[in-house]
Amino acid sequence: MSDFWRGKRVLVTGHTGFKGSWLALWLASLGAEVYGWALEPDTDPALFDQLRLARDLDHAIGDIRDAGLTADRVRQADPDVVLHLAAQPLVRRSYREPLLTWQTNVIGTASLLDALRGREKRCAVVIVTTDKVYENREWLYGYRECDPLGGHDPYSASKAAAELAVATWRNAFFPAGSAVRVASARAGNVIGGGDWAEDRLVPDIARALAAGRPVSIRNPASVRPWQHVLESLSGYLLLARRLYEENDAAFASAFNFGPEPSDVCDVRAVMQEALRHWPGDWQDASEDGAVHEAGLLGLSIEKARAVLGWTPRWSVAEAVEKTIRWYRAVHDGADARALTLSQIEAYANG
Structure with missing residues (x-):
């Protein structure tokens, strides 16, 4: 992997976020020239700052919804690879701010894709969406890339709409044989050090245990495809490399990245495993009348x-x-x- 990425110009949107920070550090360690485009970190602490990442890349702050500024940033980066992670990624926040969620996740994605239209330089583009793009039927089996898209909540629906934008721009502007090759990546529920977002299981666990409080857990029976952040990122990097190296329509499509079926488990199981490594207590904080969240997802x-x-x-x-x-x-x-670099090295060599 290192030989391919050495010297590649890589534009990472959302590089100040949790997944974007892990990705930017990994790419920089592989010798890539990383160009960031994102809002300021919105958590305190923020992994981007904890990793001291600004020194490792061409760091630029801006709004993916602004088509003009995004086009300027694409021209500056002149990328070989684009990894689009910028998003409003929280389900419960999407109920409070549905328009912001749709503007960021749909218009932001379209702004980036349109900025790439007409480029003649070879460029592999991976648009990151989510496992929640599928019309949730509470099925026992895992959703396949050919299953219908949908979304009960504003976040999930916005990411499904982003998938439609990807398909539209690919079919209309980036057909087979184009210099720009576009795929989408649908990852499971990622966990990993440095996620400080609100309303997420692992950050809530870490904050409570650090403060000596019981962990309050919503929906302990909800089943999710949990995976370490490096799993999904390794999938994005492999997909981007194959897109770049092989102009094959098989790669310019949607891909799921998740755990093995045997590792799909409920919130309670993750909580109990966490307490094996950092002892503490937890309590069920499920609320009657809470906003809808999927119960079973694989x-x-x-x-x-x-x-x-x-x-x-x-x-x-x-x-x-x-x-x-x-x-x-x-x-x-x-x-x-x-610590983060050591985990990246352990994963890459594992």
């Missing part, structure tokens, strides 16, 4: 396995262990950057 990863040769490396137990150990070590004074 992904089929057979397409990624067959077409890309991608497969997850860490079990959910390993993912939870490495995540909780990250938070606990940083709480005890460890350097977040060194």
